[in-house]
Amino acid sequence: MAGTVKRDYSLVGESTRIAIETGLASAEWYHTDVPRKAIKELMQRSDGPAIRDTIIWMVAILGSAAGAIYFWGTWWCLPFFFVYGVLYGSSSDSRWHECGHGTAFRTRWMSDVVYQIASFMLMRNPVTWRWSHARHHTDTIIVGRDAEIAVMRPPDLLRAALAFTGILDFRYSLPALVRQAFGKLTPDEKSYVPEMEQHKAVIAARWHIAIYIATVALAVFMRSWIPVVLIGVPRLYGTWHMVLTGLLQHIGLADNVVDHRLNTRTVYMNPISRFIYWNMNYHVEHHMFPMVPYHALPKLHELIKHDLPEPNPSMWHAYREVWPVLFRQLKYEDYFLKRELPLTARPYRGEFHEVNMSAAAE
């Protein structure tokens, strides 16, 4: 990729054509060598950890909601809404994610139930988002192919900042559900949802919209804001933690490469954030081995860290690393952060990607 090429993030445009023609789409990705016995052990499913975590999650959601209702009309309701909002608007993302992969529980129906609940909390169509995430794993940060690139280049910093409020997501997600409920899918959605699955997306959207209508009707009937502040609106005030943790997954790193060590970041986080995020801070590990459940990711990390860039020791450290890269990308969008590998790692291989390494900061 010589010189700066304007990126086209649509999934049916020029970058899509280039990605397919150059073999970047559906490519063979780099994997750290792990003995079959070891990875098989790590992949094993178990209901225990996810049942425990889901009970804690549900009790915390219901408890904080009860506190918020009890103290409604006083300042004391705010800390309860703070907790409730994060559980509803942020931790639902990791539950959606893990249950979408089907790795959280061994029992499939448990994954499916939590997946549907979390999708609703996030205002995400459970069908379209399942497929967009499959694409994200096939073509991680491949421009024109990946439907889940959070910060495009050149970065829109105002947009990135507003993401913490949930306003942009809310403004996109709710109208998208309404559109889908009327049976309309965009060309991008049609590019990753197979035709035989598209009607399911429409049905799911109708269910979501029906629940929102019922919530508003209840609020009108009760002459109270409580129903909407508890259902739907937490997607606004509780989404900040999801963005705080989720943005770090790929931001500022390479695009159009087929080595997750170059385009994905692992960050050490505090135990509360890791509970909310279900260990997705081990994100390089997750992308390399998406079959490994969230509770086994720390073990996987220990097993393969010799082959990965040094993780960021904290979110603060990671954001400090990202800021200068974003500012540089405003003027020179090919610029990215190339992370150093330890001496024990297999080096980045030129034949695995076509990225312009001269644009990299090391």
Next chain:
Amino acid sequence: MADWVEACAVDDVEEEDVIRFDHGGRTFAIYRSPDDEFFATDGFCTHEKAHLADGLVMDDIIECPKHNGRFNYKTGQAKGAPVCVNLATYPVKVEAGKVMIQIA
């Protein structure tokens, strides 16, 4: 006439596991179920080109390592998104400690 081809020795596949077998430019997956029966399917997921032999066998399910798509490896049935197309299966027999599959 379909040929019987030696795929592997019985001991090459652990119980509740899968291995890859390449033959004639094609790739197959050979499974050993928890009740010690052998099965064979195409080696690649029908969703995208990922080797099922890198996946996880749970009871009668093989889960693809790339997108966690699930198939019943005994029948080839796709068990839901992101896999929608069934997997081809092949007859298997065990003779003198060898796993044989019949390839059309």
